[in-house]
Amino acid sequence: MAKGYKAAAKRALAEQPQVRESVTRATLHFDANRARAYAEVEAEAWRDWAAATKRHTLSRLDRYLIQAEARLLASGAEVHWAEDADDAQQILRELIDRYGVQRVVKGKSMLSEELEVNGLLERLGVEFFETDLGEYIIQLAGEPPSHIVGPAIHKNLEEIRALFHEKLGTPPDASPGALAAAARKVLREAFLTADMGISGANFVVAETGTVVLVENEGNIRLSTSAPRVHVVLAGIEKLLPRVCDLEIFLQLLARAATGQKIGTFVSLLNGPRRPDEPDGPEHLHVVFVDNGRSSVLADREMYEALSCIRCGACLNTCPVYRQTGGHAYGQVYSGPIGIVLTPGLRDPRLAEDLGYACSLCTACADVCPVKIPLPKQILTWRVRSAKRAPAAERMAFAGYAQLMTRPRFYRISGKLLRIAASLTGAPWLPVLGAWAAGHGALEPSPKSFREIWEEDLGNA
Amino acid sequence: MPDAKRRILRRVRRALEGRWPVEAPTGPWRPAVEEGEAVERFSAHARANGAEVLRFTEPGAARAWLADWAAGFASAAVSPQVPAAYVPPLPAATPAEAELGVSRALAAVADTGSVLLSSSEGRLLQLLPPVHLVWVEETRVLRHLAEALEALGGEPPASALALHSGPSKSADIGQIMVQGVHGPGRLIIAIVPSLEDAAGEGKTVPGPDPAGGLDWDAVRSLAGRDLTTKRGGSFTVERVTENTAVVRVGSSGKTYTIRRHCLEKAVQRIAAGTPISGPAAYRRHACNEAPAYAWALLHALDLA
Amino acid sequence: MRVCFFVTCLADQFFAEAAADAVRLLRALGVGVSFPRAQTCCGQPAFNAGHWDEARKMAAHTQDVFEGCEYVVLPSGSCTTMLRAYSPRLFEGDRPRYEAALDLAGRSYELAEFLVKVVNAKDLGRGLEGVRLAYHHGCHVSRELGVKEEPVRLLEATGAEVVPWEADQECCGFGGVFSVKNAPVSLAMADRKLDTLPEVDYLTSADGACLMHMAGRARTRGLDVNVRHIASLLWEARNG
Structure with missing residues (x-):
């Protein structure tokens, strides 16, 4: 099977039309809510401020990492550092051994997907539960998430009903409320019996060592409160300098993601349970993960992408994403931010394919809460991979440039285009052939403008 | 990974080499202030988030409401930081078993409609019961998130602070909103003037009295009597049954039924220190059924 | 000038x-x-x-x-x-x-x-009185240059009705090389435009390539969509 976005998108559109329908509906809904929520506030000023704060943090990232580590240690947390997924897996394996962990509850974390934590837990024979409802749905279905915020938006109610009927024995026509209740029952039991909770981090505040988590269901609060061990997986770019910075970031994140004023549950974690507290984890571990981020930071044309707060707004507004959903990208991060981040985090060659999961419509630039110049960066990836483009493409553009810098040849080929179209009824350039498959034959104007000018307009 | 930290920091420093640090924007930057009073804005925003908000101007009214409302639950897990007066008269249960969790907020935030909770009272009671009641002192309703976050400033007061801004919800199933997915499906925020004052007198709050403090025989004795409302309208107490009093209005001949339960509730409020000085107060603190005549009954009995 | x-x-x-x-x-x-x-x-x-x-x-x-x-x-x-x-x-x-x-x-x-x-043209003639139009905002001109109101204002000045269209600012899917490299996605994007297109006499735009893309897609789907470049409509309004 052919790989990459191009092939997967083609397959998805042909074989799973319901994905396009579900994803379009969900993203239009998210995007409209985002637009309304931005309009309620001075969104432009918020975004400028947030962008500047993130750029500042990145420009002094080493200092903020050291500060955050010191504060975390002082609060009683243990801090670990992982250069890549292997490191992170080894750290997790050691913690699972140390605490004799048999059952894990997980809060939604894109970094956990990057690090393939679920694969590790499976290999270790540790029972684990994705506890976000959307994540739980796709865990049951054996799929990866297709969206940063709504991991199961590619599935419609009917598909989820059938899945729950098969896996949990709910009635085939169960209501969304009944389906959620069935999941709640399983997961409630999991929360209360798990030994370890694993979460990501939306923000880590350097000033206080506070780990900040945002959600709507309460599953992250439960995953980080009920088990006796809590492990935080945090990308090194997640830092914010000060507690007061959260005021804007919490509200901006929620508005950008779903149009809410703030996420329904915000956890502000400072170390493990204290002696005078009735409950909470006895051990808190924070793993700072690089996994390609320092390379992105070193790339002066791409480093702004590390400002990303994973709101999903660029996915929601992206007309390309809406057609295929996230799975077609074949990567952890999809949509515009995925196109920009993935080649930098993993392999620049991925840009050859991913760079064209974009029509350069620039809608994403208008919604990004931290003003990442996504369209500009996608184009930069195209420029970088153009040198490795297929020979036919390179020759075509070289020829095109030759033609377009020689006005006389340009004029003659216009005439040839007309003759060819009238003779064959079909286009003769391969690129135009591909076009004609979806659009019908090209129909050049009977006379070019140039000819009209010469015969008519030029004499005025 | 003993050397991982060193290597990561070295790579970060190398990445930043030769670049000018970007200055932090000045601030903390404050979003534009909405007009209006903090408690009102808070209530509106929390309600828009799906929370239920009650505002009590007198401690007695809050306690009376609690006694009445809590009767719908079998058990509660209550924060040790909730003053006794505001503890529902229910058997205690663990958070996993309780039908109701009761918290005391450190603060509330008007901009976002959030309450700030602390792990020092326990985290699970904030999360596991299907219904979560949060007491907030009026003076702790702050305008902005930053004011609430100042609590984190120097030494964070607890291992986990949390902002709750509505009931647990998810639209992960076909974009249809479902409440109470993992956390509480109902969040009730009750705003009171002070939680400190109540702590002292708290013990005196009576539990739900089956008779409700109302002598029903006295009500029966009103049967056949002609009475007047506060505004001077005359009516007759036509009959009194086991659970209702029926009155007929002289001018129109219309009849109204007043339920025993409502009258009992009013008497409880009065006993708890809330004066019910007229039909409007009766409607606010007891029931919204025939308040003019119901209040006149209580008045005739020297109860109001 | x-x-x-x-x-x-x-x-x-x-x-x-x-x-x-x-x-x-x-x-x-x-x-x-x-x-x-x-x-x-x-x-x-x-x-x-x-x-x-x-x-x-x-x-x-x-x-x-x-x-x-x-x-x-x-x-x-x-x-x-x-x-x-x-x-x-x-x-x-x-x-x-x-x-x-x-x-x-x-x-x-x-x-x-x-x-x-620049010309400050206000009166172009009311030659399009009663004509219903859908206006497609080309991505680049509307988002990068902020030219959104000008074409609509001109069209409305001709007496035409520019009908509200929920997808009027969404990308049509043309995107140059994109339409060849990822043709199925590009066409699905055109479908979104066409499927939401209100009942109009003409679909118009300042971007010929977008119009070609949508018209071509409409043709292969057998849809009856009349496409005209904004310059032709404005000239028709002026010229009668």
């Missing part, structure tokens, strides 16, 4: 009559129009495909062709964006060319934008 008309390669070959209408309209409004013969392509296809060496050659050629023109007017939103917003990026390492690019950017206008901002 005199302008140089940059027909753009696509309009030259595929929207020649609409481009001619643009010239007729400008002249009718008292604007002198000349047509530098050596003009070809602004270079955007190569720019968007990442072939910047080639794009630079075309952009430099375009600079030379339009040197000395007081105004350059284009019947294409996307090509205008190339001159205004993108072309300077090609010459960041070449100061004279970079300045020439900025200079050309300062003189270039999309047709409707030019009519509103």
Whole structure:
């Protein structure tokens, strides 16, 4: 099977039309809510401020990492550092051994997907539960998430009903409320019996060592409160300098993601349970993960992408994403931010394919809460991979440039285009052939403008 | 990974080499202030988030409401930081078993409609019961998130602070909103003037009295009597049954039924220190059924 | 007032009559129009495909062709964006060319934008009274240059009704090379536009390529969609 976005998108559109329908509906809904929520506030000023704060943090990232580590240690947390997924897996394996962990509850974390934590837990024979409802749905279905915020938006109610009927024995026509209740029952039991909770981090505040988590269901609060061990997986770019910075970031994140004023549950974690507290984890571990981020930071044309707060707004507004959903990208991060981040985090060659999961419509630039110049960066990836483009493409553009810098040849080929179209009824350039498959034959104007000018307009 | 930290920091420093640090924007930057009073804005925003908000101007009214409302639950897990007066008269249960969790907020935030909770009272009671009641002192309703976050400033007061801004919800199933997915499906925020004052007198709050403090025989004795409302309208107490009093209005001949339960509730409020000085107060603190005549009954009995 | 008309390669070959209408309209409004013969392509296809060496050659050629023109007017939103917003990026390492690019950017206008901002045309004639239109906002001209109101205002001034369209600012899926490299997605995007298109007499836009894309898709689906370039509609309104 052919790989990459191009092939997967083609397959998805042909074989799973319901994905396009579900994803379009969900993203239009998210995007409209985002637009309304931005309009309620001075969104432009918020975004400028947030962008500047993130750029500042990145420009002094080493200092903020050291500060955050010191504060975390002082609060009683243990801090670990992982250069890549292997490191992170080894750290997790050691913690699972140390605490004799048999059952894990997980809060939604894109970094956990990057690090393939679920694969590790499976290999270790540790029972684990994705506890976000959307994540739980796709865990049951054996799929990866297709969206940063709504991991199961590619599935419609009917598909989820059938899945729950098969896996949990709910009635085939169960209501969304009944389906959620069935999941709640399983997961409630999991929360209360798990030994370890694993979460990501939306923000880590350097000033206080506070780990900040945002959600709507309460599953992250439960995953980080009920088990006796809590492990935080945090990308090194997640830092914010000060507690007061959260005021804007919490509200901006929620508005950008779903149009809410703030996420329904915000956890502000400072170390493990204290002696005078009735409950909470006895051990808190924070793993700072690089996994390609320092390379992105070193790339002066791409480093702004590390400002990303994973709101999903660029996915929601992206007309390309809406057609295929996230799975077609074949990567952890999809949509515009995925196109920009993935080649930098993993392999620049991925840009050859991913760079064209974009029509350069620039809608994403208008919604990004931290003003990442996504369209500009996608184009930069195209420029970088153009040198490795297929020979036919390179020759075509070289020829095109030759033609377009020689006005006389340009004029003659216009005439040839007309003759060819009238003779064959079909286009003769391969690129135009591909076009004609979806659009019908090209129909050049009977006379070019140039000819009209010469015969008519030029004499005025 | 003993050397991982060193290597990561070295790579970060190398990445930043030769670049000018970007200055932090000045601030903390404050979003534009909405007009209006903090408690009102808070209530509106929390309600828009799906929370239920009650505002009590007198401690007695809050306690009376609690006694009445809590009767719908079998058990509660209550924060040790909730003053006794505001503890529902229910058997205690663990958070996993309780039908109701009761918290005391450190603060509330008007901009976002959030309450700030602390792990020092326990985290699970904030999360596991299907219904979560949060007491907030009026003076702790702050305008902005930053004011609430100042609590984190120097030494964070607890291992986990949390902002709750509505009931647990998810639209992960076909974009249809479902409440109470993992956390509480109902969040009730009750705003009171002070939680400190109540702590002292708290013990005196009576539990739900089956008779409700109302002598029903006295009500029966009103049967056949002609009475007047506060505004001077005359009516007759036509009959009194086991659970209702029926009155007929002289001018129109219309009849109204007043339920025993409502009258009992009013008497409880009065006993708890809330004066019910007229039909409007009766409607606010007891029931919204025939308040003019119901209040006149209580008045005739020297109860109001 | 005199302008140089940059027909753009696509309009030259595929929207020649609409481009001619643009010239007729400008002249009718008292604007002198000349047509530098050596003009070809602004270079955007190569720019968007990442072939910047080639794009630079075309952009430099375009600079030379339009040197000395007081105004350059284009019947294409996307090509205008190339001159205004993108072309300077090609010459960041070449100061004279970079300045020439900025200079050309300062003189270039999309047709409707030019009519509103420079000519200050208000009365184009009410020749489209009762005509129902859907206006497609080309991505680049609307988002990169912020030209959103001008074309709609002009069309409404002709008596036409510009019908609300929920997807009017969404990308049609053309995207140059994108429409060939990821044809199925590109066509699905056109479907979203067509499936939400209200009942109208014409679908119009300042971007011929977008119109070609949507019209071609409509044709292969057997949909009855009439497409007209904004220049032709405006000229028709003026000319009766």
